[in-house]
Amino acid sequence: MIWQKRALLALHKALEEFEHNENWVFAIEQAKYHNRWFEEAQVHQSLMQWRESLSPEKIDNWLHNYELPEDLGSQRLGIIMAGNVPLVGFHDVIVGVITGFQVFAKTSSEDTILPKLWLSEAAKIDSIWSERVEVVEQLRNLDVAIATGSNNSAKYFSSFFKSIPHLIRNNRNSVAVLTGQETQEDFIALGHDVFDYFGLGCRNVTHLMLPEGYDFTPLFQCWDMHFDWIRNHNKYANNYEYHRALLLMNLDPHIDTGYLIVKERPELYAPVGMLNYSFYDSVDGVVETLIQWGDSLQCKVSHLPISNAMTFGSTQCTQLYDFADGLDTLQWLIELRKS
Structure with a gap:
């Protein structure tokens, strides 16, 4: 768990004072011109939520629930990331790295600037983010795949990755x-x-x-x-x-x-x-x-007693344990590492 915590703390460190970091300021401006949905306020909201969720205490609480691999493996994990919300697909990259996979990430054309910069800034602190993650245009020779897209693209992804363990997400x-x-x-x-x-x-x-x-x-x-x-x-x-x-x-x-x-x-x-x-x-x-x-x-x-109901205003306040579609991708990847 030691190297996993170090890696996550590097992500947190990379977001400290992002508001005044010239690399982040420039990237946020570029992201807005590249995708007009990514207004500065929305990008700031995402980055601040990531920074809050990656606090040392929350990292410890999250990792404590898992038996993480001690070594780095050779298995290749491909990730097709969504781009509807800033950095929405980055959680998959995180769980891929801390379970020891070699991660190949295909970013959305709508959100490519922010993930690349975060990886670059984190790699200055812990080289694992450059050594174990590669942003690619095409995914080849994979052992495992995670893909997020529309209901139509999900059918294609399921067919394309049918020969390997895969997790496909669609519209919700x-x-x-x-x-x-x-x-x-x-x-x-x-x-x-x-x-x-x-x-x-x-x-x-x-x-x-x-x-x-x-x-x-x-x-x-x-x-x-x-x-x-x-x-x-x-x-x-x-x-x-x-x-x-x-x-x-x-x-x-x-x-x-x-x-x-x-x-x-x-x-x-x-x-x-x-x-x-x-x-x-x-x-x-x-x-x-x-x-x-x-x-x-x-x-x-x-406010009604409905199973798994959340409080008003909390849907976008995601934490590390908030897995998309309710599937614990961290445990899933841990099990695949063992197989």
Whole structure:
């Protein structure tokens, strides 16, 4: 565990004072021009969350739960990273390195600048991040693969990697279940679950489950004060205007806040600029719907006693133990190292 902790501390050290590090400042600016969804505030939010989750105490608490390999292996792990949120695929790189794999990472075309810089900065502190990770354009001769993409690309990945152990992730979304007793603080926190990263992440809430007769007024009044800035982002506004125009042309009933289209629909998924809602009459009915959504569901947010429900505002506050899709990739890779 000694070398693993040293490696993780190097990642943490590489993020210390990133706000004033000229390499990071330049990379954040370049990332924004490369991907207009990556505004400085969103990138800062991601980097600060990574820095917080990689504190020495949290590293110790995380690693303590595993029997990590003592040696570095020769097995080759290929990773296809997502790019919808800044550095969203970096957790796979981390678990690959600390389990002793030689990691070959294919970054998303939407997020290539930030992962490369983080690896470069961390390698100045611990060379493992340059010696055991290679950013590549093509993945060849792999022993294990982890790939993240859309529902369509997931089918291709499953076929492409069928001869080796693989983990394929596809589209997921998140839900919030409200009771009607939420406070202003809850509304603000829920707004972050909905609007952070412009709603592009699988952990963003895209559906509200509401008690019958729910009054939207307090919620929207709160969001008007705290989140209407989002209408000024060009790409977000384009999505909002597009879906608004379709609904108006089709005379399709909906609620328009001026920056968000809110529509009664049973689907969990809602595109950027939209939020679905449905009504429930019992907690048992809520649970039944959540079970039906199954593998399409990433996070559940509620004050109700629902299994694995999170508090409002916490969906984007990920920690090292928050594994995508609920699968412990660290333990999975440890077992593969033994085989």
